[in-house]
Amino acid sequence: MKEAIITADDIVGKEAVDPHGAVLGVVVKLHIDTRSKQITGITVDLGFLKPDLFVGIDYIHHFGVDAVLLNKVPAERFRNMRVIAVDGTEIGHVKDVVLEDSVITQLTVIPLHKKAFSKVLYHIPVSEIKEIGASVILRKEMTP
Amino acid sequence: MFSRKIAVLSTKFENLDGLPTARKYLGRKVFSTSGLFVGKVNDLVFKHNALAGVIVSGRYRIFVDKEYFSSDTDDAIMLSIDPILFIIGKQVFDVEGRKLGKVVGLEKGTADNSFGSLLVRKNIISKVKKIPRSHISICKENIILSKAYP
Structure with a gap:
């Protein structure tokens, strides 16, 4: 059970990877609903001169050891x-x-x-x- | 517009209408089946007086056999494959999101578009790991391994 619990430090700074393996960017923020105390999503820095991308929790497949895996290719990629x-x-x-x-x-x-x-x-x-x-x-x- | 008329000296052809010349191939763009730009045609290779394939110059200099041509128009040649050479340099993640490194080479026995294993290295000082093809789940922008990888 100990391994199932991670901290914000384990998420922020990691790469966000879409289902095709493309590295979208780096997770820079973690969003938490103060009422339900649930994670609602992450913000990904897509790179220089590109706007940040918010990815809702429903589109996150897995918080991995070295990367956050998404379950959907964001429209931004196209x-x-x-x-x-x-x-x-x-x-x-x-x-x-x-x-x-x-x-x-x-x-x-x-x-x-x-x-x-x-x-x-x-x-x-x-x-x-x-x-x-x-x-x-x-x-x-x-x-x- | 001002090209000289070509006189035909042949027992097989009356004229050259509809017959492509080597010049039309040179410089033509080549795309893989997934739309990856492979390069431009740099040279032609013939066997027994028939076109065997083309040499494409781009990120790599590759000979592509005609058998891998999906379509061939004045604008571009579309291949029916994604050349496996382009796997080199891709990052490798396991299903847990762990980054295993980058592909530094491929283990292949023949010259066709298949490979047996990936050679993956995390950094300059780390050892090269061999990952069998059967452990690969997704191989597109980068590589994601299947649950089978230990």
Whole structure:
């Protein structure tokens, strides 16, 4: 039972790792509800010039020895990811992720050859996405 | 626009319409099956006068056999695999969130895209650990081992 009890020092300063193994950043804060005395989540420092990310307790899989393991890939991870069609044609980069009830429904993509001052954006529904790995790969060939 | 017309001297072909030339391959981007940018085509390799594969220059200089081509367009070549060389340098965590180190090498017997074990080292002075492939649960951005790892 002694091993099941950890302190804030055991959590703050550790890396936050998503289910794909990606290291998101370092845990900088622990949030506690003063009424229920329960941990409500953690704040992760994503790096220089990036805003901090709050991760709710429901998305934490495990407080590990050297890292905090999450059970969900945060939408933040997909921003600025390269988007390519199934045949390798580069479409652009992810600008934003549209969520509904914490589920990704759509990606907003900046076209690869976007002209200055142009507001053209692609809105790609999740049904057209084949895989999200190192890049976002679409199901179909797409003519930009 | 001002390219010279090519005269054909062949018993097999009347014209070169639809036939790719080596120049079209050179510089072409190569992506793995998960969308990882592998590199650009640097050279072509032929066997028995047929294209055997391409040499890709990027983070590594790799020969990729044509059998691993998933699609091949003017823009890019998509592979049907994630080259295992890119596992080197990834961090390794166990299921308890313990950081075991970084992958410093792979134990493989053949030249195909498979390996037997990972060679993992925590730091410069620590010993290299061998982790069998069967103990790997997730191998994407980094590596997370399964419960089976002691």
